[in-house]
Amino acid sequence: MSNVAQILKTMEYGPAPESDAAAQGWLDKHNRSFGLFINGEWAPGHGKLFDSVNPATGKKLATLAEASATDVDAAVKAARAAQPGWAKKGGAARARYLYALARLVQKHSRLFAVLETLDNGKPIRETRDIDIPLVARHFYHHAGWAQLLESEFPGHEPVGVAGQVIPWNFPLLMLAWKIAPALAAGNTVVLKPAEDTSLTALLFAEICNEAKLPKGVVNIVTGAGETGKAVVEHPDIDKVAFTGSTEVGRAIRLATAGTGKKLTLELGGKSPFVVFEDADLDAAVEGAVDAIWFNQGQVCCAGSRLLVQESVETRFIEKLKARMETLRVGDPLDKVTDIGAIISPRQRSQIAEKVARGVKEGAVLFQPKVACPEGCFYPPTLLTNVESASTLAQEEIFGPVLVAMSFRTPAEAAALANNSRYGLAASIWSEDINVALDLAPRIKAGVVWVNCTNQFDASAGFGGYRESGFGREGGREGMFEYLKLKAAKAPPSTPAPSTAPVLSESDAVDRTAKLFIGGKQARPDGGYSRAVFAPSGELLGHVGEGSRKDIRNAVEAAQKAESWSSTSGHARAQILYYVAENLSARSAEFVERIRVMTGTPKGIVAKGVEATVRRLFTYAAWADKYDGAVHSPPLRGVVLAMNEPMGVIGIAAPDEAPLLAFTSLWAPAVAMGNRVVIVPSEKHPLAATDFTQVLETSDMPAGVINIVTGGREELAKTLAEHRGVDAMWYFGANGAAVEAASADDLKRTWIGGPRDWFDASAEGREFLNRATQVKNVWIPYGA
Ligand code: NDP
Numbered sequence: 001m002s003n004v005a006q007i008l009k010t011m012e013y014g015p016a017p018e019s020d021a022a023a024q025g026w027l028d029k030h031n032r033s034f035g036l037f038i039n040g041e042w043a044p045g046h047g048k049l050f051d052s053v054n055p056a057t058g059k060k061l062a063t064l065a066e067a068s069a070t071d072v073d074a075a076v077k078a079a080r081a082a083q084p085g086w087a088k089k090g091g092a093a094r095a096r097y098l099y100a101l102a103r104l105v106q107k108h109s110r111l112f113a114v115l116e117t118l119d120n121g122k123p124i125r126e127t128r129d130i131d132i133p134l135v136a137r138h139f140y141h142h143a144g145w146a147q148l149l150e151s152e153f154p155g156h157e158p159v160g161v162a163g164q165v166i167p168w169n170f171p172l173l174m175l176a177w178k179i180a181p182a183l184a185a186g187n188t189v190v191l192k193p194a195e196d197t198s199l200t201a202l203l204f205a206e207i208c209n210e211a212k213l214p215k216g217v218v219n220i221v222t223g224a225g226e227t228g229k230a231v232v233e234h235p236d237i238d239k240v241a242f243t244g245s246t247e248v249g250r251a252i253r254l255a256t257a258g259t260g261k262k263l264t265l266e267l268g269g270k271s272p273f274v275v276f277e278d279a280d281l282d283a284a285v286e287g288a289v290d291a292i293w294f295n296q297g298q299v300c301c302a303g304s305r306l307l308v309q310e311s312v313e314t315r316f317i318e319k320l321k322a323r324m325e326t327l328r329v330g331d332p333l334d335k336v337t338d339i340g341a342i343i344s345p346r347q348r349s350q351i352a353e354k355v356a357r358g359v360k361e362g363a364v365l366f367q368p369k370v371a372c373p374e375g376c377f378y379p380p381t382l383l384t385n386v387e388s389a390s391t392l393a394q395e396e397i398f399g400p401v402l403v404a405m406s407f408r409t410p411a412e413a414a415a416l417a418n419n420s421r422y423g424l425a426a427s428i429w430s431e432d433i434n435v436a437l438d439l440a441p442r443i444k445a446g447v448v449w450v451n452c453t454n455q456f457d458a459s460a461g462f463g464g465y466r467e468s469g470f471g472r473e474g475g476r477e478g479m480f481e482y483l484k485l486k487a488a489k490a491p492p493s494t495p496a497p498s499t500a501p502v503l504s505e506s507d508a509v510d511r512t513a514k515l516f517i518g519g520k521q522a523r524p525d526g527g528y529s530r531a532v533f534a535p536s537g538e539l540l541g542h543v544g545e546g547s548r549k550d551i552r553n554a555v556e557a558a559q560k561a562e563s564w565s566s567t568s569g570h571a572r573a574q575i576l577y578y579v580a581e582n583l584s585a586r587s588a589e590f591v592e593r594i595r596v597m598t599g600t601p602k603g604i605v606a607k608g609v610e611a612t613v614r615r616l617f618t619y620a621a622w623a624d625k626y627d628g629a630v631h632s633p634p635l636r637g638v639v640l641a642m643n644e645p646m647g648v649i650g651i652a653a654p655d656e657a658p659l660l661a662f663t664s665l666w667a668p669a670v671a672m673g674n675r676v677v678i679v680p681s682e683k684h685p686l687a688a689t690d691f692t693q694v695l696e697t698s699d700m701p702a703g704v705i706n707i708v709t710g711g712r713e714e715l716a717k718t719l720a721e722h723r724g725v726d727a728m729w730y731f732g733a734n735g736a737a738v739e740a741a742s743a744d745d746l747k748r749t750w751i752g753g754p755r756d757w758f759d760a761s762a763e764g765r766e767f768l769n770r771a772t773q774v775k776n777v778w779i780p781y782g783a
Contacts, residue, residue: 013328013336015331015334015336016334016335016336017331017333017334017335018114018117018124018128018333018334018335019114020114020118020333022110022111022114023111023114023115023118026111026115026203027061027062027199030062032060032061032062032063033062033063033064034062034063034064034065034198034199034202034222035065036065036067036071036075036219036220036221036222037202037205037208037218037219037220037221038071038074038075038078038219038221039074039075039078039081039082039215039216039219040208040209040213040214040215040216041215043071043074044065045065045066045067045068045071046068046070046071047065047066047067047068047071047223047227048066049063049064049065049066050063050064050066050195050223050224051063051064052064052119052196052197052198052199053196054118054119054121055120055121055196055341055342055343055344055375055376056118056121056331056332056333056340056341056375056376056377057375058375058376061118061119061199062199064198064202064222065222065223066222066223066224066226066227067192067221067222067223067227067230068227068230069230071221071227072190072221072227072230072231072234073230073234075190075219075221076161076163076190076219076231076234076236076237077236078215078216078219079161079188079189079190079216079217079219080160080161080188080236081216082188082214082215082216082217083158083160083161083186083187083188085214086183086186086187086188086214086217087157087158087186087187089186090150091145091146091147091148091149091150091184091186092146092147094146094149094183094184094186095143095144095146095147095184096143097183097211097212097213098139098140098142098143098146098180098183098184099139099140099143100211100212101139101180101207101208101211101213102136102137102139102140102143103136104207104210104211105132105135105136105139105176105204105207106136108203108207109128109132109133109136110128111203112127112132112135112172112200112203113127113128113131113132114127114333115199115200115203116131116132116171116172116197116199116200117332117333117340118199118332118333119171119196119197119198119199119200120168120169120171120196120197120343121296121332121340121341121342121343121376122295122296122332122340122341123332123334123337123338123339123340124332124333124334124335124337125335125337125338126294126295126340131170131172131173132172134173134176134456134457134458135172135173135175135176137457137458137634138173138176138177138180138458138474139176139180140458141180141457141458141459141474142180142181142183142184142458143184145181145184145185145476145479146183146184146185149184149185149186149479152476153185153479153480153483155485155486156480156483156484156485156486157186157483157484157485157486158185158186158187158482158483158484159185159187159238159239159262159482159483159484160187160188160238160239161187161188161189161190161236161237161238161239162178162182162187162188162189162190162237162238162239162240162241162482163189163190163192163231163232163234163237163239163240163241164178164179164182164189164190164191164192164231164240164241164242165191165192165228165231165232165240165241165242165243165244165252166178166191166192166193166194166242166243166244167194167243167244167245168194168195168196168197168298168343169295169298169299169300169343169398170295170299171193171194171197171198171199171200171201172200172201172204174243175191175193175200175201175204177243177462177473177474178191178241178243178473179191179218180458181473181474181478181479181481181482182239182241182482183217183218184479184482185479185482185483187238187239187482188216188217188218188219189217189218189219190219190221190231190234190237191218191219191220191221192220192221192222192223192227192228192231193220193222194244195222195223195224195225196343196344197343198220198222201220201222202220202222204218204220205218205220225248228248229255232252232255232256233255235259237261238261238262239261239262239263239264239481239482240252240256240261240262240263240264241263241264241471241473241481242263242264242265242266243265243266243267243300244267245267245268246267246268246396246422246467246468246469246746249265249267249469249746250743250744250746252265253265253739253740253742253743253746254740254743256739257736257737257739257740257743258735258736258737258739258740262481262484263470263471264463264469264470264471264472264473264481265469265470265471265746266300266462266463266464266468266469266471266473267300267422267424267464267467267468267469267746268300268396268398268422268424268467268468269300269301269302269304269396269422269423269424269425269464269468270304270305270393270394270395270396270420270422271291271301271302271303271304271305271422271424271425271426271427271445272303272305272306272307272416272417272420272426272427272443273287273288273291273292273303273304273305273306273307273402273426273427273429273453274307274308274407274413274417274426274427274428274429274439275306275307275308275309275312275316275429276309276410276413276428276429276430276432276435276436277309277311277312278430278431278432278435279312279429279430279431279451280429280431280451281312281315281316281319282319283429283451284316284429285316285319285320285323286323287303287427287429287451287452287453288303288306288320288323288402288453289323289327289338290453290454291303291304291402291427291453291454292304292380292400292401292402293327293338293339293380293400294454296339296340296341296342296343296378296399296400297397297398297399297400297401297402298342298343298347298398298399299454300424300468301424301425301447301454301462302398302454303402303425303426303427303453303454304396304397304401304402304403305393305402305403305405305417305420306402306403306404306405307405307406307407307413307416307417308404308405308406308407309406309407309408309413310406310407310408313404313406317382317384317404320382321366321368321382324366324367324368324370324380324382325368325369325370326370327339327368327370327380328370329370329371329372329373329377329379329380330371330372330373330377331373339377339379339380339400340377341375341376341377342376342377342378342399343376344376345376347398347399348376348377348378348399350398350399351378351397351398351399351400351401352378354391354392354395354397354399354401355381355383355397355401357391357392358383358386358390358391358392358403359383361390361391361392362385362387363383363384363385363386363390363392363403364383364384364385365381365382365383366381366382366383366384367379367380367381367382368380378399378400379400380400380402381399381400381401381402382401382402382403382404383401383402383403383404384404386403386404386405387405388405388416388419389419393405393419394420394421396422410435410438410439413439414439414442414443417439417442417443417445418442418443418444420466421466421467421745422464422466422467422468423444423445423446423464423465423466423467423468424445424446424447424463424464424465424468424469425445425446425447425448425449425464426440426443426445426447426448426449427448427449427450427452427453428440428443428448428449428450428451429451430450430451431451433450436450436451437450437777437779440775440777441642441644441775444465444466445464445465445468445775446461446462446463446464446465446468446472446773446774446775446776447460447462447775447776447777447778448775448776448777448778449777449778450777450778450779450780451779451780452637452778452780455633455635455778456474457474457631457633457634457635457639458474458475459474459475459631459632459633459639460474460475460631460633460639460641460776460778461473461474461475461476461477461478461641461774461776462474462478462776465773466726466745466746467745467746469746470746470748470773472774475631475641475774475776476629477641477774480769485761485766488753488755488756488759488761488762489755489756489759489761489762490754490755490756491656491754491755491756491757492756492758494600494604494656496599497535497598497599497600498535498536498599498600498601511541511542512529512541512542512543512544513541513542513543513544513685513686513689513690513692513709514544514689515544515546515550515554515706515707515708515709516689516692516695516705516706516707517550517553517554517557517706517707517708518553518554518556518557518560518702518703518706519557519695519696519700519701519702519703520702521692522544522550522553523544524544524545524546524547524550524710525547525549525550525553526545526547526549528544528545529542529543529544529545530542530543530544530545530709530710532597532684532685532686534596534597534599535598535599536599540596540597540686541686543685543686543689543709543710544708544709544710545709545710545711546679546708546709546710546711546715547710548718550708550710551677551708551715551718551719551722552722554677554706554707554708555648555650555677555706555719555722555724555725556724557702557703557706558648558675558676558677558703558704558706558724559648559675559703559724560703561675561701561702561703561704562675563701564670564673564674564675564701564703564704565644565645565647565673565674565675566673567673567701568624569623569624569625569626569671569673570623570624572620572623572624572670572671572673573620573621573623573624573671574620575698575699575700575701576616576617576619576620576623576667576670576671577616577617577620578698578699579616579694579695579698579700580613580616580617580620582694582697582698583609583612583613583616583691583694584613586693586694587606587609587610587613589690590609590612590659590687590690591605591606591609593686593687593690594608594609594658594659594684594687597658597684597686597687598658598684607758608657608659608660608757608758609659609660611660611757611758612659612660612663612664615660615663615664615667615763616663616667618667618763618764619667619668619670619671619763620671622668622671622764622768623671623672626643626671626672626765626768626772627643628640628641628642628643628774629641631776635778635780636780636781636782637778637779637780637781638779638781639776639777639778639779640776640777640779641774641775641776642774642775642776642777643672643768643772643773643774644673644772644773644774644775645672645673645674645771645772646669646674646726646727646748646771646772646773647674647675647726647727648674648675648676648677648724648725648726648727649669649674649675649676649677649725649726649727649728649729649771650676650677650678650679650716650719650720650722650725650727650728650729651665651666651669651676651677651678651679651728651729651730652678652679652712652715652716652719652728652729652730652731652732652738653665653678653679653680653681653688653731654681654731654732654752654754655681655682655683655684656681656754656757657757657758658680658681658683658684658685658686658687658688659687659688659691660757660758661681661731661757661762662678662680662681662687662688662691663691664757664762664763664767665678665729665731665767666678666705668763668767668768668770668771669729669767669771670700670704670705671768671771672768672771672772674727674771675703675704675705675706676704676705676706677706677707677708677719677725678705678706678707678708679707679708679709679710679712679715679716679719680707680709681712682709682710682711682712685709688707688709689707689709691707692707712732713732713734713737716728716730716732716734716737716738717737717738717741720737720738720739720741720742720747720749721741721742721744723744723745725747726747726748727747727748727749727750727770728742728747728748728749728750729749729750729752729770730749730750730751730752731751731752731753735749735751738751739751748773750770
């Protein structure tokens with residue numbers, strides 16, 4: 001028997017198992033067999049059955065129904081039928097239901113937590129203290145958005161029916177992230193949980209009925225990838241929200257291209273965990289534990305790449321290894337367990353394979369001598385001697401595996417942090433606030449945690465940059481994903497173009513307007529030009545026939561102009577004012593040019609040029625005013641929601657209003673700090689090529705605005721495919737091709753239709769929102 005002195009020496013914990021009796025009882029009550037939740041009722045389903053298994057024990061928990069395409073169709077029909085009534089209830093009435101759901105989650109929190117742990121294998125400490133409280137918080141927070149919807153989102157309406165597909169790593173939390181904003185905004189949903197973890201979604205279905213949610217507002221269809229595909233591809237779905245692997249995200253982008261479905265993708269990550277030499281190393285070690293061993297490392301934003309400053313590398317790694325020796329791997333229901341079960345044998349073997357491959361490539365493996373049960377368990381793992389370009393450092397492992405590298409300077413830390421195709425999250429550890437807040441904006445990631453990690457809250461948006469997907473969940477920005485603007489004002493009917501002979505342009509024939517790349521007039525690479533005609537058929541001149549090579553050159557020039565993104569809004573405003581003034585001074589010239597080119601009556605053209613000048617003044621005004629927000633989540637600290645430029649934006653402008661539409665697109669992008677490559681109106685390009693002279697006299701830095709004339713569809717596709725372009729705006733009839741071309745690097749796209757460019761709806765927040773992405777920087781106070 002141990003005496004007190006011995007116990008104090010070993011500090012061994014005794015087992016502290018949580019009882020699973022209530023969860024087992026709930027499963028028994030359902031005869032361990034579940035159907036689909038469609039239109040507020042349980043339906044048997046027309047597909048096969050499959051088992052839900054406890055990964056920690058390998059024991060079957062229940063039999064579930066795999067929803068077939070017919071079942072998905074029934075669910076979508078139920079959601080469609082329920083949607084108008086749900087929207088009509090108004091935000092305040094919907095808020096009451098969301099409050100009710102939040103309270104019921106709290107009331108049943110223990111059952112939810114235990115059921116989640118049984119089904120997923122994550123430690124009860126996490127489901128009890130993190131997952132389920134965050135679920136309740138999400139419903140409460142979004143009850144608030146429902147209440148405020150009409151006043152805070154004027155001019156918006158619900159998207160309609162949302163198809164939502166979620167993964168297995170945070171089953172109920174991902175459900176809450178998807179369902180709460182959708183319902184708050186007035187949408188109805190069809191949700192497919194992951195095949196491995198459907199049970200808490202089914203318990204949630206029960207509480208929807210307990211909350212007396214109208215039938216059809218929430219529909220849950222269980223099943224595997226095929227069921228997910230049926231949801232995503234159903235023609236009557238208006239919005240797809242997906243969380244999961246980048247590979248499936250890419251397939252969904254392709255499947256939805258051209259359908260008009262609104263899309264958000266929350267995908268993988270390889271997030272850096274950056275430790276500076278002046279960090280509190282002990283705190284940073286605890287941070288690393290939370291970053292990579294929380295939920296067995298099966299976290300999209302896991303801090304899986306440790307970047308530690310060389311001067312403290314040895315000390316930090318030693319401390320980390322010592323801490324790893326104290327981690328407890330085992331029974332997820334035991335309250336002292338740190339690392340529970342991996343979701344499935346398949347996932348476990350993938351982790352083991354990736355680690356073995358890394359070791360073969362030269363990485364040095366460290367696994368503590370902690371007991372690790374047989375089965376779906378994997379020990380905490382640290383790999384050192386890892387190259388930044390290696391598979392280990394680039395590919396998501398999605399397991400309790402940390403790979404370590406070192407850096408010397410903050411600049412090197414930024415370069416290493418950004419050396420990834422992903423951009424979901426980052427964690428920075430330094431006691432010097434200047435060091436941390438200098439690095440935060442330089443890391444391309446949607447969330448940055450300063451001296452903390454894996455913090456989530458409903459008030460702060462979550463989502464990625466680059467191949468980590470697009471769109472945000474949580475916060476105001478998350479609400480926008482489930483809303484759409486009421487239709488933009490339609491274009492006015494334009495008078496038939498005058499086909500009278502062109503008098504004032506008779507000398508134009510000899511001139512070939514060049515491309516505008518890197519602040520210079522540039523001949524098209526192929527040396528070809530295309531003729532521009534007046535409506536009368538008369539030749540007005542030529543413009544360069546841009547090619548793939550010209551687009552590449554223009555993108556390169558735009559990339560080089562990176563400093564524009566960190567130029568102050570104040571400075572950007574001044575340059576835009578200057579452009580506006582210079583255009584204003586040459587108004588008469590532009591009016592004549594556009595009149596001749598389009599055959600539009602002079603009075604209308606003059607109004608268009610005037611509107612263009614005004615629009616430039618508007619965006620000059622916005623340049624230093626499109627502020628972010630400071631959130632106050634339930635932590636001692638703040639979250640800075642910063643509106644960051646996208647980077648390089650490709651723009652294909654429409655034919656109508658050749659100067660006004662062209663300017664209405666590039667100006668908000670440039671005002672927010674983006675650099676653009678713009679393809680102007682194919683039919684009427686001369687207003688844009690003349691405009692280069694205005695730019696040349698306006699102090700606009702070289703490379704910020706690049707103009708490539710030519711065949712719009714081909715050039716737009718090239719831009720959409722280009723990996724150096726961060727977002728693509730396309731106004732035209734072939735949005736499907738642009739969306740499909742963007743799938744490779746999961747670029748953000750904006751497909752616009754015809755609109756009245758003179759109207760006030762053609763400027764302002766909608767455009768600024770498209771020109772920016774939100775980065776949330778978490779800054780806790782105190783020690
Ligand atoms: P998937 O991306 O395959 O699964 C996510 C969800 O999508 C699940 O509900 C899945 O169903 C469903 N699904 C699968 N194929 C399709 C399809 N073609 N169309 C629509 N829905 C589909 O992830 P996995 O679960 O297979 O995990 C694989 C890897 O993905 C992990 O190792 C990890 O690297 C990464 N991952 C990333 C996550 C993140 O949060 N970013 C979350 C989960 C995984 P079903 O469960 O039945 O397969």
